[in-house]
Amino acid sequence: MNYKLLFSHRKLWTLGRRRSTSRLHEGIRVSGQALFSSCSPKVCVVGSGPGGFYTAQHLIKARPDVELDIYERLPVPFGLVRFGVAPDHPEVKNVINTFTQTAKHSRCNFYGNVNVGRDVTINELKEAYHAVVLSYGAEGNRTMGVPGEDLAGVYAAKDFVGWYNGLPNCRELNPDLSCETAVILGQGNVALDVARILLAPISMLKSTDITQPALEALAQSQVRRVLIVGRRGPLQIACTIKEIREMVNLPGTKPEMLPADFEGISEVLKDVPRPRKRLTELMLKTALETPGEKELERRKSASRSWGFRFFRSPVEVLAEPRTNKTSAIRLAVNRLEVEGFTRAVLTGEVEDVTCGLVISSIGYRSLLIDPGLPFDSRKAIIPNSMGRIQHTPGVYCSGWVKTGPTGVIATTMNNSFDTARSMMEDMDSGALDVSAVKSGSQSITALLRGRGVKPVTFADWEKIDSVETKKGEAEGKPREKLLSVEEMLMGGR
Template identity: 75%
Template sequence: MSGYKLLFSQLKLSTFRGTRWTSRFHEGFGGCGKAFLSSNCPKVCIVGSGPAGFYTAQHIIKARQDVEVDIYERLPVPFGLVRFGVAPDHPEVKNVMNTFTQTAKHSRCGFYGNVNVGSDVSVSELQQAYHAVVLSYGAEGNKSVGVPGEDLAGVLSAKDLVGWYNGLPNCRELSPDLTCETAVILGQGNVALDVARILLSPIDILKKTDITRPALEALAESRVRRVLIVGRRGPMQVACTIKELREMVNLPGSRPEMVAADFEGVTEALKDLPRARKRLTELMLKTALEIPSEKVQERRKNASRIWGFRFFRSPVEVLGNPNHRVAGIRLAVNRLEGSGEGSQAVVTGEVEDVNCGLIISSIGYKSLPIDPSVPFDSRKAIVPNSMGRVQQAAGLYCSGWLKTGPTGVIATTMNNSFDTAKSLLEDMDSGTLDVSAPKTGSQSIRTLLDKRGVKLVTFSDWEKIDKLETRRGEACGKPREKLLTVEEMLNVART
C-alpha cells in the first residue's frame, strides 16, 4: 500500500466530520488542510454573500492555497441581489449562482447564514477572530426623492418593489396598490426598465418564472395599463442598456409611446457617440420616430398596454387626493447645459402635471453603516477606501457597492471584487497584513453566536431550502417557489 493510501486508511473520518479538509488530498497536501494546520492558516472573513462577497472569496481561494475564507450572511439564504434583485424573467443572469455554489462548497470556504453582523456579532469581534475582514454587504437603503408628498400612500421605492416580487422577506408585506391605470417610474436605469417590464408583462410569461406567488396573483389583477419612465436629462444620457430597452420594445401586448420633440438634434449627434451609446440611441430613435413594419404595426395596434420614456423632467411634488393617496406628480421641465455624459439638467421654470396612482422611485440604492467601529462616508454612502483597503482601519477591506456606490452590473461587481481581493493578497505577501499569529476564525465566532442564541445556517442547510423551493416550483411549472419568511427558511434548514 502506498504511503498516500496508508495514511488515508488510518484516518478516522468521523474525527473531522463537518470540517472542510477532505478535498485537501486532491491538492497534494499543499497549503493548509483543515485537519492539520488550520490554526496557522491565514483566515479571511467576508460579510455579505451577494456577488461582491462571492467574487471576493473566489479570487482569494483561487490565488492562494493556504487561505481559509468564511462568508457571513444576514439572511438564511445566500446570493444577495442575484436572488432578490435580478428580474424573475432573467434566469440566465441567475446562472452565476452555480459558480457561487462551487465556491461555497470549496474545502477552504465556509458559509454561515442567519448572522446579522453589527448586532449578533460586531466587526471588532470578527477582526479578533480573523486576519482580515472584507465588508461586502451591498446597498440596502433607499435614496430619497426629496420632494413634498413622497410619503403619500402609493409612492414606493423600486428596491422594495423588486424585493416584493423577488421574495425578499422584509418586503413581503409591501402590498402595492395596482388599481390605477397609470404608473410613473422616476429614473431610467436598468432597474426602472425591469420594474416597467414586470408591471406590463403578460401573466403567462411571468407564471413561468420564479416570481413569488403573492406578486403573481397581484399582477394578474393589476389595472396598470400605462407606465411612464421619467428622467431629468435626455435620450443620450439614459442609464439603461440596449438589452433592457430591446426587451421593452419587443414586450408582447405593449406598445411604446414617445414624445418626438424629446429627440430633436439627436440624429445629428449620433456620429460622435461611443459605440454602445450609439446603438442604444439608434434603437430609441427607431422606436420613437420611425414607421414600423406592417407586422409590428399590427402588433402595436392590438396592444392593450403602453410604456414610454419622458425626458427632461424632474419631480417637484407628489400630488395627493383627500385620502392621502397619490393622485399625480408635478414635474419640472428641464433643458440641458453641456453635452454628452457631463451635461447637466437645468430647470426652465415650466412645470407639467401627470395624473397617476402609483409612483416608483428608481433613483438608486445606497449603503448603510453596519457598525460604529467602521468608517462611513454618509454623503457618498460608502466606506471610504483605497482600492478596497478601508482607510485608517488595518485589516479591514470592502468590495462591491459598499466600495464604489451602486453602479454597474454583475460583471462590474466581479472586477471590483477581484481588485479588492488583489489588494488583500498583496498586503499578505508584503507583510502589511500580519498573518503570522494564529487566529481562531469560525471556531470562536460559532461558539460566541451559540452563546447568544443565534442559530447558524450552513450551506448544506441552504441546500435543503433550495431543494424544497425547486420541488415546489416544479409542481407549478416554475424554476422555484421561494420561501417568503425567515421563519419558514429556518424551519426547513433545521429539518
C-alpha cells in the first residue's frame, strides 16, 4: 500500500479535516484498515548494525506514523560495518551513508552508550514501546572444542578482526605475529579477510582505516605463510569468488595448494550451479594449471604464500615443550560421504602442521542478553517465526540474532525487511496493539539518567566521526578510529 500517495491525496486530506475529533482519533480508513491513529506506534531497535538499521529503514519508509529509537551498547553506530568489514574493503562500508540518512530522519533517534540488559531491561523497553526489535548481532565466539585451544597463539577470528578494526574490547589483544606459519580454521569470507590482512603489503594497508597499533604490529610481523583449513572439499568452500580472486592477486604472494585435494573435481563441475562452478574453476586454475610467463615471474619473486587445505579438521593444538605457546596443530584427515547432504567423515589419519599462530574462524555466536527471553543455545539464536519471537508478543528480532551468522550484508537486509513486514502485518491485524499511549524514549532516558547513564546522540557521534576523520587525514587515512569507550565519549563532547 502506498501510504505517501494516500496522505498526499488532496481530496482524502480534505475529507479527513472535516471529520470530527473522535473520527480522527480512529484514523482514516481505506478498505476497513486504519492508515494512522492518533497514537503513533513507538518502536525501539536494540543494536545499530546492519540488522538494526535495515529494520528501522523499512519501518520508517513504510509507516509514515511510526516513531523509532535505536539503542546501541557502544557510543558509535554501525556494528559490523565498522568493526567487521575488512579495512581494504571500503566500498562495502558505503552502506553507512544510507544508515546515516535513517538515523537523521525526523522520526528516528539514536541512543548510543546504552547497554540493554544491563542499563535497561527488555521489560522496561516493552513498557515504554509498542514493539521492541532485538538486532544486537553475534558477540560471542564458537569454540573448537579441542585440547590446546586456550594456548598462547590461538585466537578467535572475531577477536582478531576486532583488534585490527578498532573494537574497544579487543584493543589489548596484542597477537603474537613472530612465527612464520599461521593456520586459519574455516574457509568463509572472514577467514580469507584475516589471511589477506596477515599477508598484505603494508603499503596497501596504510591508506585504509586499519588501526595504527595493528598496522605497526603487522609491519613487524614474521608471518610468511598462511594455510586456510576446511573440513570438507573445494565444492563446499564457504567464501565467495571475490575473496578468492583477491587472494590470487594479492601482491607479493603465491598460492600453495595440494593437487590431491582437487582430484575428481573437474569431472563433476558440469552439474554444479554457475556461481559455484566459476569459483571452483578459479581454484582449479590456481592449484593445477601451469601459470603464464608473467604470473610465473610474479610467483618466483613472491616472499609470502597462502593455500587452502581441504578435508582437514582440528584435533589438538600442540604446545612447545615446557611452555604454554602454540607450536603446531594436529589435523584429522577426512573423506566425504553423501547422505542427502555432504558430510566429513574421519579416516583415522592425522597430520601435524608446524605453526605459531592459529585463528579459529568457525563462526560467531549470539548471546542471551535477558533471561526472560527464549533462546536456542544450540543454534545460538532467538527462536522466531519471520522475526516474531516465540511466546513473546510485541518483541521481534532481526539480523544474526535471528538467523545466525550467515550471508553477507544484502542477506541481512532482506531478513531485516522481513521482520519489519511481520511487525507491520501485526499492527494492521491488531495482533500488535498500538492504540495505547506509550512514553517511548522520554521515560527510558529519564530512567537511564537516574542510573547515571548518559546516552550518546547521533549528533554526538558526528563529533566523534569528525575527530576520527581529522586524525586519519593527518596519517593519510580515511579515519583513525578512537579505540576505547572513554576516548569515544570524550570525542563526542
